[in-house]
Amino acid sequence: METQELHRGRLIDHVQLVVRDVAASQKFYEAVFAVLDVPMGGTGEGYFWADELFVSSKESPAAQGVLTGRHHLAFQAKDRAAVEAFHKAALGAGGKDNGAPGERPYHPGYYAAFVLDPDGNNIEAVFHGEAKRSAPSVKITF
Structure with missing residues (x-):
């Protein structure tokens, strides 16, 4: 996966999580990123990053x-096997099954683990499979 490429037009540029135990988080994220083919970007005193x-x-x-609150982050997987490897690696690195x-049911072909x-x-x-569809339009009224 190419992680050094600038992507114009993306909604999210980057995300920061502030955690209680950086070492425990680093162990967890290194394990899941290894099976998703995402290289670690670097580390320093009290932090690390990937992509x-x-x-x-x-x-x-x-x-x-201040610690960040609870977030939901979804990482793209290249296939179903990568989703399964992610789940197994995450549980082995201190994650809890969710x-x-x-x-x-989000769309046909949506295969995921939490x-x-x-x-x-x-x-x-998440692996979107061959049946990936564009997201439906949602009208928001204020």
Whole structure:
């Protein structure tokens, strides 16, 4: 997976998670990213990153002493086997099951697994299969 390429027009540029235990989080994310073919970007005192995900301790200057709340992050997988490997690796690295690999009703071919990371974030690996459709339009009224 090419992670050094600039992607214009993406909705999210990067995400920062502020965690209680950087070492436990790093163990978890290194394991799941290894099976998803996402290289670690780097590490430093109290932080690490991969692609556009930055994880730090609350002592990090950017964190301003506050942990982030619970988030749901979904990582793309190249196939169903990668979703299954993600689930197994995540559980082996301290994650908790939050949905075994399987088809989901979101659209035909949506195959995903869910785990809770060491801080309770809902982390998903998803393969959209060959039946990927564009998301339906949603009208929001204020």
